[in-house]
Amino acid sequence: MKKIQGLAAVALATALLVGCTIQGGHETKVEALLARMTLAEKLGQLQQLVPSGGNITGPDGGVLDTEELIRAGLCGSILSEQDQEKLLHYQKIAVDSTRLGIPLIFGYDFIHGARTTFPENLALSCSWNPELVERTAAVAAQEAAAFGYHWTFSPMCDVAIDPRWGRVSEGSGEDPWLSGQLSAAMVRGYQGKDLSSPETILACVKHFAAYGAAEAGRDYNTVDMSELMFRDRHLPSYKAAIDAGALSVMSSFNDFMGVPASGNKWLLTDLLRDELGFNGFVVSDYNAVTEMCAHGVAADWKDAAGKALNAGLNMDMVDGAFVIHGEQLVKEGIVSEKTIDRLCREVLLVKQELGLFDDPFQYGSKDKWENDVYRPESIQTAREAARESMVLLKNEGVLPFKGTERIALIGPAGASKSYTTGAWSGMAEPEKAVSFLEGLQERFGSVRYEQGSSDFEAIEGGIQRAQKLARQSDVVLMALGLPSDYGGEAASLASIDIPEAQRELFDAVAATGKPIVLLLSTGRPMTIAEETERSAALLVTWHAGIQAGNALADILSGDFNPTGRLTITFPYSLGQVPIHYNHKVTGRPNPGPQATGRYFSRYMDVPNEPLFTFGEGLSYTTFAYSEIEIPEPEIRMGEDVKVRVKVTNTGSVAGTETVQLYLHDLVASTTRPVRELKGFERVTLSPGESRTVEFTITPELRSFCRADMSTGEEPGDFEVFAGHDSRAALSTRFTVR
Numbered sequence: 001m002k003k004i005q006g007l008a009a010v011a012l013a014t015a016l017l018v019g020c021t022i023q024g025g026h027e028t029k030v031e032a033l034l035a036r037m038t039l040a041e042k043l044g045q046l047q048q049l050v051p052s053g054g055n056i057t058g059p060d061g062g063v064l065d066t067e068e069l070i071r072a073g074l075c076g077s078i079l080s081e082q083d084q085e086k087l088l089h090y091q092k093i094a095v096d097s098t099r100l101g102i103p104l105i106f107g108y109d110f111i112h113g114a115r116t117t118f119p120e121n122l123a124l125s126c127s128w129n130p131e132l133v134e135r136t137a138a139v140a141a142q143e144a145a146a147f148g149y150h151w152t153f154s155p156m157c158d159v160a161i162d163p164r165w166g167r168v169s170e171g172s173g174e175d176p177w178l179s180g181q182l183s184a185a186m187v188r189g190y191q192g193k194d195l196s197s198p199e200t201i202l203a204c205v206k207h208f209a210a211y212g213a214a215e216a217g218r219d220y221n222t223v224d225m226s227e228l229m230f231r232d233r234h235l236p237s238y239k240a241a242i243d244a245g246a247l248s249v250m251s252s253f254n255d256f257m258g259v260p261a262s263g264n265k266w267l268l269t270d271l272l273r274d275e276l277g278f279n280g281f282v283v284s285d286y287n288a289v290t291e292m293c294a295h296g297v298a299a300d301w302k303d304a305a306g307k308a309l310n311a312g313l314n315m316d317m318v319d320g321a322f323v324i325h326g327e328q329l330v331k332e333g334i335v336s337e338k339t340i341d342r343l344c345r346e347v348l349l350v351k352q353e354l355g356l357f358d359d360p361f362q363y364g365s366k367d368k369w370e371n372d373v374y375r376p377e378s379i380q381t382a383r384e385a386a387r388e389s390m391v392l393l394k395n396e397g398v399l400p401f402k403g404t405e406r407i408a409l410i411g412p413a414g415a416s417k418s419y420t421t422g423a424w425s426g427m428a429e430p431e432k433a434v435s436f437l438e439g440l441q442e443r444f445g446s447v448r449y450e451q452g453s454s455d456f457e458a459i460e461g462g463i464q465r466a467q468k469l470a471r472q473s474d475v476v477l478m479a480l481g482l483p484s485d486y487g488g489e490a491a492s493l494a495s496i497d498i499p500e501a502q503r504e505l506f507d508a509v510a511a512t513g514k515p516i517v518l519l520l521s522t523g524r525p526m527t528i529a530e531e532t533e534r535s536a537a538l539l540v541t542w543h544a545g546i547q548a549g550n551a552l553a554d555i556l557s558g559d560f561n562p563t564g565r566l567t568i569t570f571p572y573s574l575g576q577v578p579i580h581y582n583h584k585v586t587g588r589p590n591p592g593p594q595a596t597g598r599y600f601s602r603y604m605d606v607p608n609e610p611l612f613t614f615g616e617g618l619s620y621t622t623f624a625y626s627e628i629e630i631p632e633p634e635i636r637m638g639e640d641v642k643v644r645v646k647v648t649n650t651g652s653v654a655g656t657e658t659v660q661l662y663l664h665d666l667v668a669s670t671t672r673p674v675r676e677l678k679g680f681e682r683v684t685l686s687p688g689e690s691r692t693v694e695f696t697i698t699p700e701l702r703s704f705c706r707a708d709m710s711t712g713e714e715p716g717d718f719e720v721f722a723g724h725d726s727r728a729a730l731s732t733r734f735t736v737r
Contacts, residue, residue, distance in 0.1 A: 029357065030348045034341060036100060042344040043326035044069075045076035045102065048283065048317045051086065066090070073098050074323050076347060077105045077151075077283075077315060082427065084369060087148045088361070095360050103360035105202075105351055107151035107283075111170055111424035112136070114143035115373040116382050116546055117433070119389040120422040120487070120523050121156065123542030125172035125567040126617070127388035128658045128680055130185035136385050137189025139378045140426070141201045146372045147427070148364025150354050151202040153250060155186035157237040158207055161580040163571065164217025166491025169423050169523030169543070171212060173567030174580045174614060175677050176233050177701075180240025187244040195247070196355030198362045205241045207252030207285060209267055210234045214254055217577070218492045223254040228670060230256075231705035233582075239276055247280030247350050251313060253288055260295045262288040263307035273312065281314035281346040290319045301325060306334045314343045374432070379547065386544040386551030391564035392618040394538040398475060398515050400558030400620060401444070408473035409437055409449045410466045410509060411480045411502065413521040419481070422543030423488025423523055432546060436479055436519065439549020443557055448473070452505040455483050463508045470512040477556075478506060478535075479519045484543050487523025496526045496574060503531075510534050519552070525570040529611050540564075558620060563656045563682070565617035565725070572611040575603070581614035581726040582673040615660050615677075615725030621651025621687070625659075625723050625730045633734045637715060641697040641734050645722040649685035656684045661695045662721040662728060668714055669707040675726055695722075702736065 034042070051066040069075045070093045081087050087106055094104045112118045118136045127133070137154075144152060156170040159179050172179040183205070192200035210230055214221040225234075242249070251261040251268065261267055262284045272278045289308045290301050298304035305321035306329045316322045329335040351357065392399070401407070413419040415437040417430045440447040452466035453459050470476045480502045485491070498506070510516060515536035520528065523543050532538050539562075544551055554560035571579050590602040593609075602608050627646040635641055647659055661679035665672040679695040697720070702713040715736045721728040 026349060026352045030345055030352060033100065033102070033348060034345055037344070039327055039330060039337060039340065041073040041100065042340050043322050044072070044074035045344045045347050046315050046322045046326075046340075047075050047320060048077035048079050048107070048315050049075050050079045050318050051081050051090070067093060070094050070104070071097055073100065073102070075104065076102070077107060079107050079317065080109070081106065084148055084364060084366065087364065091360055102348070103351060103356040105151055105354065105356065106149045107153060108144065108149050108426070109154070109424055110140045110144045110149070110152040110426045111154050111156070112422060112426070113140050113382075113428065113545065114147070114426045115429065116140075116143060116378045117421050117425055117428040118382055118385045118545045120169045120543050121171055122169045122173060122523065122568060123389040123544060124385055125178070125182050126391050126542075126564040127385065128178070128565055128567075128682060129388055130181055132381075132385055132388060133182050134185040134189040135381050137186040138192065139375075139381055141190045141192070142199045143373045143378070144201050145199050145363050146365075146368035149201060150356065150363060151204065151248065152190060153204045153206060154190070155183040155203065155241060156206050157183045157241050158210070158212030159234050159237050160212035160568070161578040162214075162217035163496050163525040163568070163577060164493050165212070165214060166219065166423070166487050166493070166524065167211075167489060168525075168568065169487040172237075174569060175567065175582065176236040177677055178567060178680070179237035183237055183241040184244035187241050187246045191245060191247070195353045196358070202248055202350065202354060203241070203246045204248040204250050204283070205238055205246045206250035207261075208238060208249050208272065208282070209252060209261060210256055211252040211254050219490050220253045223256055227257070227709060228705045231709070231711065242276055242278050247353060249278060249280065249282045251282055251284050251288060253285050253291070255295060260288070260292045260297060262313055263292050263297065263304065263311045265311040268312035279346070280350055281343070282312060283315040284308065284313055284317045286317050287319045289313070289316050289321050302329065305329060309335045309339060309343065312343070314347050382545050383547035383550050383554070386547045387554050387560045388563050389542055389544060390551065390555055390562060391540040391566055392537070392555075392562040393540060393566075393612050393616065394532060394535065395618055396536045398517060398536040399539075399556060401475070401556050403444070403557070405474040406472065407440065407444055407447045408469045408476045409440060409447055409479060410452045410469065410476055411478050411505065411519070412451055412453060412455050413479035413481055413519065414449055414451065414477070416483075418484055419521050420544055420546065420548040422484050422545070423491065425484065428546070434547055434549035436477075436541075436549045436552050439551070439553040440477075440556070442550070443553035452509075453501040456499045456501055458501050458504065463505055466505060467508055467512055470509045470514045473514060475517060476509055476514050477517050477519055478509060479521060480506060481521035481526070482523065484523070487543070496524060498526060498528060498531060506531055517556075525568055527571060527574050527611075529572050532611065561620045561653060561655045562618065563658070565615050565658050566612055567614065569610045569614055570612040572609065573606045575606065576608075576610065579610055582676050584671050585674055613726050615658075617725075619651075619655040619657070621649055621653045621655035623655070623657045623685075623724060624648045624650045625728070627692070628720070628722050628730050628732050630720070630732055630734045633732075634737060635734065636737050637713060638699050640699070643695045643697060643720050643722065643732075644692050645730065646690055646692050647683060647685070648690040649687055652687050654684065654686045656682055657724070658682050659693045660723060660725060660728065662726060663697065663701070664719045664721070665702070665704070665714075666717045666719060668704070668716065670705065672704065675721060677726070
């Protein structure tokens with residue numbers, strides 16, 4: 001602690017030596033700067049601080065002032081400062097009052113928007129629309145940059161199959177290939193074509209790696225899986241985002257193969273850099289370096305810092321272990337200065353890519369933040385995103401409304417604006433959101449509302465008032481679910497039922513006999529089999545963002561025909577969890593509910609099948625599939641396979657269908673999933689219109705992690721399925737020689 005204070009004093013004494021201008025290309029400039037830096041200054045670039053209230057920088061609990069550390073050149077990044085003037089102040093200190101004038105990089109969790117909030121990421125993934133996802137990320141980048149931020153900790157590329165884990169809301173569902181497509185779209189949206197533009201920000205691929213497989217769906221918990229499973233089911237999503245150009249990665253809290261990710265050299269160097277070719281920098285998750293002590297793999301903070309540095313971790317988020325112990329680790333030969341040089345160089349190169357050395361003040365201003373957020377086109381994008389994210393899963397003819405119905409809206413999510421924002425809602429202003437009630441009243445006029453209950457507790461007289469309103473109405477919209485803070489980080493649940501108070505409200509309203517449209521506001525799948533059975537319609541609205549109410553009105557009125565399709569399975573029962581469509585083949589597969597006998601892989605008390613499967617979602621029209629064909633059903637290794645399928649709108653209104661293609665490798669060197677998504681295409685068809693959709697199955701799409709841990713294709717027979725969701729029945733085969 002005293003040593004850090006001494007360094008700060010030295011920096012203050014040399015404050016008149018202001019920053020230099022470095023000439024030449026990026027690498028030349030950075031090398032010239034690196035040559036002038038002291039070891040302490042290099043370590044400072046590897047430190048991120050949270051300024052509010054000072055920073056606990058040592059195990060003794062001592063607190064150092066943020067400004068003192070910046071002046072000493074012992075800070076490279078600031079996390080989550082929400083005072084715009086302070087950001088400017090900190091940057092001026094770094095640029096004007098330090099020996100070398102190296103600018104800071106400012107980071108914040110803009111996960112699904114900045115001011116303009118979009119649906120949570122799981123919801124947005126249900127649009128199956130990469131172009132739309134990219135646009136939402138571009139809006140978030142523009143608004144974040146207007147405040148003065150350079151960096152967001154998004155996209156979350158973790159593939160998640162356990163709805164008990166609150167952070168399922170931050171990702172793109174259970175399929176590694178689709179998650180990769182959408183994660184790559186977010187990277188393109190954040191970073192644009194020019195990362196130095198004042199309307200783009202740095203993306204961060206997280207949480208590396210396999211955090212979505214935390215045991216028991218419990219946050220911060222251990223992950224235990226084979227390398228083969230990791231490479232097949234989890235790695236592709238991260239790889240796609242890295243291939244899209246992401247220049248930062250966040251290490252995860254969990255251990256992987258017994259070693260915490262922040263100190264895992266195989267993950268951060270051998271795999272990430274050497275195999276995947278990543279050339280940006282890696283930041284730890286919050287305090288994850290020193291948490292290696294709690295994991296039991298580091299004896300103390302110094303030991304943890306040494307392990308993290310040698311593993312290839314560039315930046316220590318918050319806890320300060322690199323700055324405290326880095327010089328001693330180098331002096332003792334535990335960490336080489338060459339390693340520090342490489343880690344520092346990678347941080348500086350990204351700062352150069354961001355244009356921070358050219359103009360460290362170009363990103364934010366008071367005028368930009370006050371006048372350049374909530375652009376009309378951004379609000380329109382939010383409305384598009386909200387309505388494309390909502391998934392219609394049941395409809396017994398009650399939707400869309402004709403416009404003459406007496407509509408009742410009942411439930412705690414009905415008039416709530418906070419329900420719309422979702423977890424990790426950036427700098428959202430919930431009061432600017434359009435609630436369900438506001439959107440419905442604007443579209444339908446007299447929509448009457450009764451809360452009925454709070455999220456988790458009864459309201460005196462609430463059920464009686466709700467029943468009375470239901471009896472006076474033709475149809476009841478029941479807005480139930482889980483509030484925004486019951487999703488995201490540290491929001492694991494052992495039960496994913498609708499809360500008891502809301503279930504009692506539902507039962508009471510259902511007893512009136514009026515048709516119920518269940519509006520499920522949630523950031524995760526829930527166990528709603530009974531409520532679904534007793535409802536005339538089910539629309540999963542998720543936490544839909546700032547335009548939630550208007551998007552809902554668009555759908556219920558029929559102005560917008562639902563297009564959302566699930567990207568995560570809804571279990572029939574919690575006992576089925578974890579459950580996902582792309583499960584492995586077993587030696588005794590379930591022969592189906594009609595089969596007799598006992599010795600199969602199935603439950604005795606509930607079906608194997610989920611309530612709603614991956615890819616599922618209804619429209620106000622219907623679609624039929626036919627004429628699946630493969631023009632060349634026999635090919636050689638390395639060649640592409642073309643698959644064609646005809647889809648027809650068999651209903652009475654225009655609609656958009658997401659045509660889905662699944663592949664099953666019949667015999668391989670390792671067991672393969674029963675089906676894997678390998679393609680999709682959204683097509684809009686008028687009533688009676690048909691279109692033939694063509695897919696290309698490349699060798700890469702046929703590749704998998706083989707028994708020797710190499711990735712590639714194998715010869716053999718493959719079955720292809722095309723249709724509406726992961727249960728598609730239309731199929732054909734091809735052979736690879």
